[in-house]
Amino acid sequence: MALIVQKIGGSSLADVARIRHAAERVVAEKERGNDVVVVVSAMGGQTDQLVAMAQELHDRPPGREMDQLLASGEQVTISLMAMALMQRQQHARSFSGGQVAVHTDGVSTRARITDIDRENLRAVLEAGGIPVVAGFQGIGPEGEVTTLGRGGSDTTAVALAAALEADECHIYTDVDGVYTTDPRIVPEARRLAKITFEEMIELASLGSKVLQIRAVEFAGKYSVPVRVRSTFDDGEGTLITVEEEDMEKALVSGIAHNEDEAKVTIIGVPDRPGIAHAVVGAVSRENVNVDMIIQNQGEHGKTDFTFTVPRSDYPLVMDTLDPVCKQIEAEALTGSDRIAKISMVGVGMRSHAGVADRMFEALSREGVNIQMIATSEIKVSVVVDQKYTELAVRALHEAFELDKPVDERDHIH
Template identity: 65%
Template sequence: MGLIVQKFGGTSVGTTERIQAVADKVKASREDGDDVVVVVSAMSGETNRLLELAEAVHADPPARELDVLLSTGEQVTIALLTMALEQIGCPARCYTGAQVRILTDSSFSRARILDIDAEVLRDDLQEGRVVVVAGFQGVDEEGALTTLGRGGSDTTAVALAAALEADECQIYTDVDGVYTTDPRVVPEARRLDSITVDEMLELSSLGSKVLQIRAVEFAGKYRVPLRVLSSFEPGPGTLITYEDNEMEEPLISGIAFNRDEAKVAVIGVPDTPGIAADLLGSVAGANIEVDMIIQNIGQQGLTDFTFTVHKRDYETTLDLVQRKAEELGARQVVGDDKIVKISLVGVGMRSHAGVANTMFKALSDEGINIQMISTSEIKISVVVDDKYLELGVRALHKAFELENVTPVAELEGLSES
């Protein structure tokens, strides 16, 4: 007998019929001999409905009270699922985040989990019950309800799996696993049987919406085996695991892309120590996250400085940087919010040269100009015009033969590069 934590998202519990289907799935796992803890999200659309109610009575709802409101969505779901389980003869008991005492900090709407008291859950499991826990929420030291931010139910599930030392955390969603890239862009995209935590972290941070990045971080920190499965189709899903097998890892595991990028460039800024801090200080002060950064080699005492931010922060960033650039005597500030970032991710890059060359050639062959490049040990990202997103992703997927059932470990010429 093992212990499994299963998480079901909003789409999976979007109607009473789907809640009943989840109950059947949970009961089947219980009858297979496993103890089961279930974490659920609010029913699909419920969080948005609650936000609309809040905004109808207050233009800028207080964060503390908003968390009280939003946490009710999951409370509905846990009660309904527990009732459905009891109806089919599967003993169950439900708990809110506060009842479990999922202790968080006091950062309302984006709280972080500090500790979990799982004893009450262990008692129920020992008595043969399925435990149903509200995702997305917790409680701070003062007893105030908190929420973990969008996608926080994934984090709740992984954190509970870590606290209970579960054998596996299963994330049920509307897709049947992690794919080499978005199948809506590349129909030949292939579901991966497994992927490393490092790769999944990169894919999540680069735009993949399969898992919340904080959940993957938790899984990596506490070594929780994590599996992504479909609520609607049978299948093994994708196991997110650790790079500890003896088989050679695939060269590239996936391609991520992000449409929400914007670029700001400062031309002809004085090439002096601290210039980057001067330019980005006001941006950081406005709580705007900077992604890719490039500074050119200085010539004649001047240099060019380019960086990217989220598209929603583009206008604010442009205004801040223009004012700072005037103070510094820069020649010009230009911006572009018609860009996308395309990224290759794969732990196999660590042991294979020539990946970047293959990437650049595939894009060049399609007439796609690269504006910015960023690399890490297992990732290469490029910025291109947004009109080339689908063409670029398809070209790279083909160039690295990601549609193959067994990905090639070495493309022609790579090992000699």
């Protein structure tokens, strides 16, 4: 008998019919002889509706009240799912995050899990029952309701799987696994049977929307095998697990793209110590994450400094840096919020040379100009004009033959 944690997302719980269907998935796993813990999100669209109502009523809704409000979404689905399971003669019991208890720090709307009590869930499992747990929420040090931020239900599921030493954590969603790239851009994209934690973390951070990066980081830290599956179709999905020897056969596992990017360039910056700190420090104090950074070798004691930030933060960053540029005597501040980052990821890059060159050649053939480049051990990222996003993704998918099984690809040696 295995212990499986099943997380069911909001799109799979959007109405009563879908809740019934999701319950059948839970019962099927139970009838295979496995113990099951279910983690649910709010019904599809409900969280957005609650946020919209809060913003209509208050210019800056207080964090504590937002936690109270947003946690109500999962309160609805745990009860409805428990009822659907009971109707199928299952002993089910619903739990809020506080009732489990999922302990968090006290940061409103973006809390982090610090510990999880196991006793209440273990008691239901030992009685042959199915605990149904509210994802996305917990309880802070002062007994206050806390929420984990967007995608927090994935994190709850993986954390419970780690705490209960589950055999696997299944993330049920509206896609049937992790693909070599977005199938909406490349219909020939292939579903991956397996991918490493390291590769999935990179893909999640680079724009893949299948899983939240926090959940994958948690899974990798505690070695919790995660399987992404479809609520609506049968299939094994994609297993996210530790790196195995045969995984290096795949030169590139996937291509991610992110259009939620903006580029900022400071021209003619005095080339002296402390300039990078003055620029990046000012942006960081506004709680804006800086991503790719390039500092060009300048002439006559001047240099150019370029970096990327989330597109939604672009106006704030430009306003913040205007006085900074005057202070450091820069010649000009420019930027663009019409860029995209295209990234290739694969653990096979560690043992193969020439990946970046092959990438640049493929983009050059299509007339796609590269504005910035960043590399790591298992990824190569480039920034291009946003209008070339789909063209670049298709060109790279074809160049690296990702539509073919790994053994049939033309590898670089």
